[in-house]
Amino acid sequence: MLEISERRVGDVIILDLKGKITIGEGDKLLREKVTELLEKGERKIILNMARVSYLDSSGTGEVVSLLMKVKKAGGELKLLSLSQKIKDIFQIAQLLSIFDYYVDEEEAVNSFSSNE
Amino acid sequence: MRKIGFCINSKIELINIVENGVEFFLKSICKVNSDTLYWFMVGFHEILVNAYLHGNKKKEKLLIDIAVSFYPDKLKASVTDRGSGFNFKDIPDPTKPENILKPSGRGILFAKNACDEVFLKKEEGKFTVTIVKKLKEVENA
Numbered sequence: 716m717l718e719i720s721e722r723r724v725g726d727v728i729i730l731d732l733k734g735k736i737t738i739g740e741g742d743k744l745l746r747e748k749v750t751e752l753l754e755k756g757e758r759k760i761i762l763n764m765a766r767v768s769y770l771d772s773s774g775t776g777e778v779v780s781l782l783m784k785v786k787k788a789g790g791e792l793k794l795l796s797l798s799q800k801i802k803d804i805f806q807i808a809q810l811l812s813i814f815d816y817y818v819d820e821e822e823a824v825n826s827f828s829s830n831e
Numbered sequence: 832m833r834k835i836g837f838c839i840n841s842k843i844e845l846i847n848i849v850e851n852g853v854e855f856f857l858k859s860i861c862k863v864n865s866d867t868l869y870w871f872m873v874g875f876h877e878i879l880v881n882a883y884l885h886g887n888k889k890k891e892k893l894l895i896d897i898a899v900s901f902y903p904d905k906l907k908a909s910v911t912d913r914g915s916g917f918n919f920k921d922i923p924d925p926t927k928p929e930n931i932l933k934p935s936g937r938g939i940l941f942a943k944n945a946c947d948e949v950f951l952k953k954e955e956g957k958f959t960v961t962i963v964k965k966l967k968e969v970e971n972a
Contacts, residue, residue, distance in 0.1 A: 738880055739843040771876055772941050776934035783932060800869060807944040808937050809926040 717741030719748050727759040727824050728752055729795070733766040736774030745774075749781045749792070758790030759827045763820070765796035770804050779810060791815070795823045833861055837897040841887040841912075846879050846895075853899050853908075861901040863966070871906050871964040873945035875899070877938040878910045878960040886912025886958055902966075905947075909961040916951065916958030 717734040730748060735741050745762075752760060762778070764770075770778070778794075785792040794816035797805070805811045817823035835856045839845040854872060857863040863871070879895070887893035896911040925936045943949050948963040 737876070738884075769873075771873070771880065772937035773880070773935070775937055779932055780934045804873075804941070807941060809931065813931065 717744050719744060721748075721752075724820075724824050727761060727827055728757050729761045729763055729820070729824075731763045731766070735769040735771075736767060736777065737769065737771040738773035742773050742777040746777055746781065749785065753785065753788050753790070758785070758788065760785060760790065760792045761795050761820075761823050762792065763795045764801055765798070767798070767801055770801055772808075775804060775808055775810065779813070782814065791827060793817065793823055793826065795820055833901040835899050839895050839897070840891050841883050841889060841893050841895055842891050843883065846883060849879065849897055850876060853897075856899065857901060857906065863901070863906065867906070867964060867966060870945040871908075871962075874942040874949075874962045874964065875908045875910075877942040877945075878908070878949075878962055881938050881942075881960065882910045882912035882914075885917070886914030888914070904966055906964045906966065907961065909959050911957050911959040913956060914958050916953045919951070 717732060717736055717740060720731040722729050722731065732745070736745060749760060782792050794814050796818065797816055802811065805814070815826065817826065835853065837849050837852070839849060850872065853875060854868070857868055857871070879897070882895045883889060887895065893913045898909045900907045919939070922939055923930050923936060925931065925933065925940055930936060939949070942960075942962055946962040946964045950961040952959040952961070
């Protein structure tokens with residue numbers, strides 16, 4: 716089960732995720748949420764993963780797909796507060812290098828403006 | 832040795848129930864430490880999902896057999912589907928540059944990294960994937 720809360724900091728949307736991003740539930744919900752944001756014109760999105768307890772191979776694939784989808788739409792998707800275990804999961808798939816990820820929320824938010 | 836087993840139809844909700852049952856069995860009855868349990872469950876989840884998606888191709892009527900054993904020195908899980916199976920060498924390496932951005936194909940990689948051993952066994956009309964995770968001595972002291 717995945718819960719998603721949305722909040723805005725300036726022109727950045729932060730999605731606070733809680734629970735599991737796994738096949739059949741979390742992955743679909745997250746895809747729908749990010750797609751909805753893109754349709755609304757949002758282009759700066761942060762996934763706050765501080766309270767994500769587990770990410771399976773389907774969830775990992777979904778996060779990769781979303782990264783590509785947001786990029787294709789001319790936006791950026793960044794990750795915030797990866798726990799050591801979630802970082803290990805991304806590391807197994809050798810995906811850490813393709814993501815921009817941050818420990819500090821303010822730094823993550825400011826990283827968008829610094830790219831402009 | 833302690834053992835728990837299930838036979839389920841290929842349905843994601845049933846997979847979730849099995850995972851919850853196995854987690855309870857290993858955590859509350861076998862007292863496996865949380866770190867070992869986490870990584871064993873990563874591997875277990877992936878081989879279950881593999882049986883559901885690729886073995887039985889989401890055909891609900893096809894069965895998945897599951898056996899999980901707790902030994903003094905290791906955890907072992909076997910998942911049997913009704914598919915034709917696969918070989919490790921036939922699975923594209925998902926960490927290669929040409930595959931790294933693909934949305935799928937990482938399940939067996941996760942199982943291999945989360946556990947110490949992964950075995951495959953093909954029999955008439957069924958295919959079994961077995962994972963083994965060794966327990967550290969301190970866990971059973």
